[in-house]
Amino acid sequence: MDPIVAIVARQTELRTFRQAVKFEVGGAVEAAALVANVTAVGEAARPNTRLDVRTDALGTPLGFQFVQADGRMYVNPYGLWLAFDGQAIPEGLPLVPIPLGANPDIVLPLLANSQVTPAVSVPVRGVLTDVLLLVVPPERAGELAEAMALPRSLAFLQGQTSYTYASAELAVGRDDGFMRRVALELRGYVNGDPTRTFVVQSTTELWDVNDPSIVVSPPEGPTLKLPSLDQLPLPFR
Numbered sequence: 608m609d610p611i612v613a614i615v616a617r618q619t620e621l622r623t624f625r626q627a628v629k630f631e632v633g634g635a636v637e638a639a640a641l642v643a644n645v646t647a648v649g650e651a652a653r654p655n656t657r658l659d660v661r662t663d664a665l666g667t668p669l670g671f672q673f674v675q676a677d678g679r680m681y682v683n684p685y686g687l688w689l690a691f692d693g694q695a696i697p698e699g700l701p702l703v704p705i706p707l708g709a710n711p712d713i714v715l716p717l718l719a720n721s722q723v724t725p726a727v728s729v730p731v732r733g734v735l736t737d738v739l740l741l742v743v744p745p746e747r748a749g750e751l752a753e754a755m756a757l758p759r760s761l762a763f764l765q766g767q768t769s770y771t772y773a774s775a776e777l778a779v780g781r782d783d784g785f786m787r788r789v790a791l792e793l794r795g796y797v798n799g800d801p802t803r804t805f806v807v808q809s810t811t812e813l814w815d816v817n818d819p820s821i822v823v824s825p826p827e828g829p830t831l832k833l834p835s836l837d838q839l840p841l842p843f844r
Contacts, residue, residue: 610739611718614777617784623821624813625650628658634797634805647673650815655823676825688830713754717747718775729778731787732814736778748773752793768805770795780816788812 630645649658655676662669671684681690722742728735743751748770771794778788793807815821 610723611721611741611777614739614779614784614786617779618786621653621785621816623650623652623816623818625815625818625821626658626811626813628809628811630807630809632805632807634803649673650821650823652821652823657823672826674823674826676823679825681826681830683826688826688828690830690832714751717751717754718743720744728781731778731812734787734814735781736787737781738776738778741775741777743773743775745771745773748793748795767798768795769797769799783816785816786813787816 626647626649628645628647630647632643643663645660645662647658647660649656651657656674657676658673660671660673669684671682673683674681679690679692681688683689718741721744724740724742725738728737730736749768751773752768752770773793774791776788776790777786779785780787789809789811791807791809795805797803797805
């Protein structure tokens with residue numbers, strides 16, 4: 608069996624976990640250098656997820672809470688919970704550096720025939736893992752980014768993005784085959800100008816896998832219900 612297919616198949620039994628996410632974009636907007644960071648820590652009881660997010664992507668530090676639970680998504684950027692329909696976001700796998708799901712039925716074909724290099728075993732938060740390095744064929748990099756909702760996340764680059772490189776490092780528990788770390792890297796340029804390059808790097812680490820004490824519920828307190836993601840205030844859409 609293809610090792611990627613086997614890894615993804617195993618994750619269907621991954622029900623609960625804690626996670627830490629780091630997401631960084633470096634590049635150029637006009638003549639200025641740009642570095643934007645997003646970090647998040649939380650837990651998941653699939654398909655529900657809770658994250659405490661910190662970002663400076665708008666040029667100033669910003670923190671908010673994010674919850675996906677029971678078919679709705681909730682964001683608390685200003686002390687008030689905003690709720691909107693989350694059914695359009697598939698359950699997915701913990702392969703994404705942002706709090707959105709990636710549909711494995713779409714992602715798997717894009718990873719097919721990738722260059723796969725086994726790496727040495729490394730510990731991730733105390734768990735010994737086996738690591739695979741994948742380099743995706745360049746012509747699929749843009750489709751992979753689209754499947755992971757990256758174009759929306761990179762809107763602040765102020766232009767149409769073209770992707771030239773995509774790779775992933777997958778660390779799975781040696782004893783149980785569950786994902787413990789996913790590192791992604793994408794490179795490209797903006798508005799057809801090869802000199803306006805950017806690089807996206809992210810790392811997601813998981814621990815306390817299948818811990819039955821992990822529960823994610825809808826937030827308590829008053830919420831403002833919005834019918835669609837498009838009505839969520841910037842910069843959260």
